[in-house]
Amino acid sequence: MRGLLKYIGYRLVSSVVMIFLMVTFVFFLLRILPGDPVLALTGGKAPPEVVKQLKEQLGLNLPIYKQYLKFLSDILHGNLGTSIVTGESIKSELLERFPATLELSIVSIILAAGWGIVLGIEGARREGSVFDFVTKLIALSFYAIPIFFVGIMMQYIFGVKLGWFPISGRIDPLNEPDHVITGLYLVDTLLTKNFAGFVDALKHIFLPAFSLSLVLFSVIYRITRSNMILQLKKEYVKAARARGLKERRVIYYHAFKNAFIPIFTLIGLQFAGLLGGAILTENVFSWPGLGSYLIERIGYRDFPAIQGAILFYAVIVVFISIAIDIICALMNPKIKYE
Template sequence: MSRSSSLRYYILARLLLAPLMLWVITTAVFLLLRATPGDPVDALLGPRAPQAAKDELRDKLGLGKPLILQYFDYLWKLLHLDLGQSLTSQGQSVLEIIQKFFPATMELAVFSMAIAFIIGVSVGVLAASHPNTPLDAGGRLFGILTYSLPLFWFGMVLQLIFSVQLGWFPLGTRFPVTIPAPDGPTGLYSLDSLLHGNLTQFLTTLYYLALPCLTLGVLISGIFERIVRVNLKQTLQADYVEAARARGIPESKILLNHALKNALIPVITILGLTFAALLGGAILTEVTFSWPGLANRLYRAISQRDYPTVQGIVVFFAAIVALISILIDILNAYVDPRIRY
């Protein structure tokens, strides 16, 4: 079987497995929410509300039905792209909540990924190009620390230093109330401000993004650093690199034009996993920094027992991770001709 045919079969298999993965995730979330202690009706009306009012609201929300009927109702709505209505935001659908809050999370994730990639690759290259030196040991230590530090603790430490003590960065908001926020089709303040040519809004957006993105980006960068350092060390010992040295090619050109390109191939593979980690880390980051994103809204929905909102946001995140994972696999197959499926 040719490489192109095997790749087509692989892509088809991944596309067929994606709905199965989403179904498993939605089923697990559905069951876990109903297995945890607490009642969403009590969260809405309070534990001292009359029992008649509780029963009426429970029937209205469909929570009085048997569990299996609730499950099939949920799957039927999901197949029709109906994520339901929020229990805590009356008159607002889960889809509207996603449209409102996701741009803030997306902006946080994109800038954090950029910071993580730049820092991780830079430290990894510096450590690998100076083996058995203090720089190499420092790179290993950097990878261990950034991978193991609790994100919420690191975020609070940065807030105490740079916001509370030094007053360099703001706290608890995405944009100041004294300046009109960028208004555009994407909801991404950085992109909308550029589309309108408003440099003040763009710089203000970056200023408010700086600390939360730095927190998340630095901790995620350890993944890139470890992968780049290990693979670049192996690549620098390859035969074609030794041949390039024998031809008198400068070490800097060997590093950038020969070794680094091949060492970055595994980085493409872990981009999807890193993005999934970013979405998971975004919850802690947004809660720690009071960032008004979808992950923070998910945390509120979990604490308020808002079943439809939790289920809808988790399914939305899972669909994004599945899609990006497929795209990364396809890109990796085209970048690395040695891959066979």
């Protein structure tokens, strides 16, 4: 346990340094790249005196080092700044958008992990069979296809042609929960007994979540299959079979138990990436989450919003990666952290 605590402390310190370097890089990069947020905001048609006044109000007329020091000071005080576009607190905007991304991420990772683990285990059991070849081909195909193309095809087939699912948004405005409790529509509609809203929210989330899960499935499938193949060739599996244990117990209890930690680590990291905003998927399906927020603010050259969103994402990834290490250590005490 002492080694784990020491490792967590090291990770926290190194993560703070990493986040500092990353936000510093983003801060200066945004100001080096061509484009002016004030001109983007005004459409380039405002008189020079208006542009000058706006720059003064936004602090963009200050020397870059003073802007940077103010930026660091705001972060240390828990203030991500104010959006150039809306004039609202960036922290409030991110927290408002985060539940949509969280809900999409949870549903996507559940679907991807379910298919990826089951098919990966079965592929390992039947290594070299037609089933193994077909599942490998499917996984490789979805890994190679761009996620935005998968999303567009899902919209066209199941939304436009068949009309089974909506192709954009989170929920019909008439079915929105009466009270926002968690910000997760699938949860809030059930808590408020709005069953029509629950069904509507489920229909809206299916296509983006299914599209994301297809790409994630391929990664989870491959690591599950490769780890299970290694485990199934070990002596303890042969011994379990020799004792007459049922094949299902040998596979799912003994072998999968030992193969699970790297699979869990991968799932956790994939989930962290989704929480940062599945940018292309959210953009294709007009899903009002962190990804679409970041794309929108990049278009407006909204410096504070872009910096805040990237910082928010970095903190999420660090928190989840450390949580994964702790859970893995609890699941397998043999893991040593030095």
